Amino acid sequence: MQSYLLSEFIVERREDRCIHCRVCERQCANEVHLYDAELDRFFSSEKDCVGCQRCVTLCPTDALYVRPRLEDYRPNSSWTRDKMQNLKKQAATGGVVLTGSGNDKPFRVYWDHLLLNASQVTNPSIDPLREPMELQTFLGRKPDTLKIEFSDGKAKLGSELYPNVMLQIPLVFSAMSLGAISYPAFKSLAMAAKEAGVLFNTGEGGLPVEMRDEYADCAIVQCASGRFGVDLDYLNCARIIEIKIGQGAKPGIGGHLPGEKVSDYIAQTRMIPRGTDALSPAPQHDIYSIEDLSMLIYALKEATNYTKPVSVKIAAVHNVAAIASGIVRAGADIVAIDGIRGGTGAAPLATRDNVGIPMELALASVDKRLRDEGIRNKCSVIAAGGIRSSADAIKAIALGADAVYIGTAALVAMGCTLCQKCYTGKCNWGICTQNPFLTKRLNPELTSQRLLNLLRGWGHEIQEMLGGLGVNAIESLRANREHLRGVGLEEWELNVLGVKGAGE
């Protein structure tokens, strides 16, 4: 059925600059640019353009411009262009409208309403270029008290310590599974994490056996509702095991990796037949309660002989603080909270844009609740979903996070332009696709360098800001809301965040 959709982008070619090198034609998996050799002329099929800017970036003579086409219909604040386009798409197909990447709706971004403090006169600021500045972070359960025993004049630690994992910078690459992203992209994350002394998360698509020797040491492996590729070897090779309950971009629903993306290699790591849909059910069918969650947490601890922290990742939803308390009491060592702006490879648009709450509010209320109940030391908290810069990361830590997950930011560093078409499998940047012609565009050696640069840059920025606060360890900033002030926020928002207004 004809869809009545208008194209989303305008493709302009400046003929005076174009040298007919046909780079654009080869680079576009959506087949927007077509060269007619007989006429020696390019034609463009604008309706297929997703605005990923690959052709624009690679055009050697800057002859191409791709711009969003926003103003076709009569302006209407209620019936916006997206709403109308989606209606037309559904009228033609009867399907669930899919999208990729994170929520792009203008919900308040609280990071932009929080400001950091700095030392002036009464407390000297510190210059991280000359003085030590500690960013090391340990993820895992901490003991209630530290008992020191003395014998023969020597001090010895008397308390039992729980398994903890060290991060050089409090940044962790979020869960992106092999299958959703390409092998080079997956490997780039692993290489960068190893080099920088941080962790990457395999998502639920398994960890290829040949990567285990080298990269399992910096891997968080997931045990999600699909249980793809989960066996004792997979669980025992990793540093941390994460039970995925929910994802910020699609709280409450599972995932469908379409059969056409399940290549031989993906089939092998997920241990399912090639070409079948890899369906992750919405709930984990052995977890219908906190008690059941506890059962799986301890099953994983048993499976790994109590040597690894177990993390539980949930989406930020309305009663997140009470849920997090339950998770800690169920035995989790780490709670990861993924907010409404978290990304995804594919999600129904209605869910992505309308379900969940902003991570800033969820994080603040979880941290407060765990402190009030006296169990904050029992777990580490990782904040995820919409961390765009080092400033967001440091504010998250001041609101109570131990570390932050970065997903979308890492993808952007690899080349992603947030065109939100991850679900089509035609990613021209070679990130979110399994098409070998496209995936070979990423070279893990080079891409991991970009990621490493990102981590390094953020690390320096965090050190600078900490120095400005007059603090010499990230530990001293954790949940220290005195270092934050809100601007342009309502009183209830300040209360939930637990910060004062600016000037107070």
Place this chain on the structure above:
Amino acid sequence: MNGFNVKFGYRDNFLDNLQPIDILYKTRVNIDGCRATINALGLKHKELNDLLRETVQRGSKELVINNVFGQRYIGTRLYLPSEDKLYIEVNKFPGNDLGTFLNGHRIVVQGNAQDGVGNTMDSGEIIVHGRAGDVTAMSMRGGKIFIRDNVGYRTAIHMKEYRDKVPVLVVGGTAQDFLGEYMAGGMVLLLGLNLQEGEPHRAHYIGTGMHGGVIYLRGYVSEHQLGKEVGVRPLDDQDKENIDCYVREYCNHFGGNPEEILNGSFQKLVPVSLRPYGQIYAY
């Protein structure tokens, strides 16, 4: 300390006040050659599993565990890639998640099992001389499970297979709802031996969302008991061979006359599509 903490407290039911392993080993284990007899009376699950691991590391290949009452995760901690595969006999009633992630060992239970038998099991064998609870064989990836009597709800959810790694679940009795939901591979054989003549199986929503594998049912189910993603197909020779083989194995474990069982009428349920939800999206 604060009001909350006093009110709710924080107690770890699993990990507080555990007995040290050397004391447990001295008082609870009897060694006879490569066979160890273990008294599990009153132990917490971590204590028992500590003890099993210790016993195996000290060289036992056969574990007989007596007085098991509800201890969880038996077999899970015995992931010792260099060791031989073990024989574990569980006397009386193991707790939840028996043989979760099981890696090649053989577990025989002389009693009923609870929920989560063989959860995400990888390889090996579990034989239960009794019934099993809910979520039996969930996400099972390989190996075999034999249950003499009934199983509970949500059995064989999301079982999956890869090449020659095909999990098998054989149930002597019947199952409750959601049998084989989201099933992606493997084989379930439901014998219905304890049903009356003409009495249908109990489960509803059999094979909802199923997209791989096969369920063989002996006895009757009505159309309305099946999920809409499965279809009933006639048996071919390969199916008959499978059924024959596993019915005989079942009878080897639990007794019974294989010929009599094989005389019953069998149905084969398979998914109608490998991609049940391929068409629901607008791209």
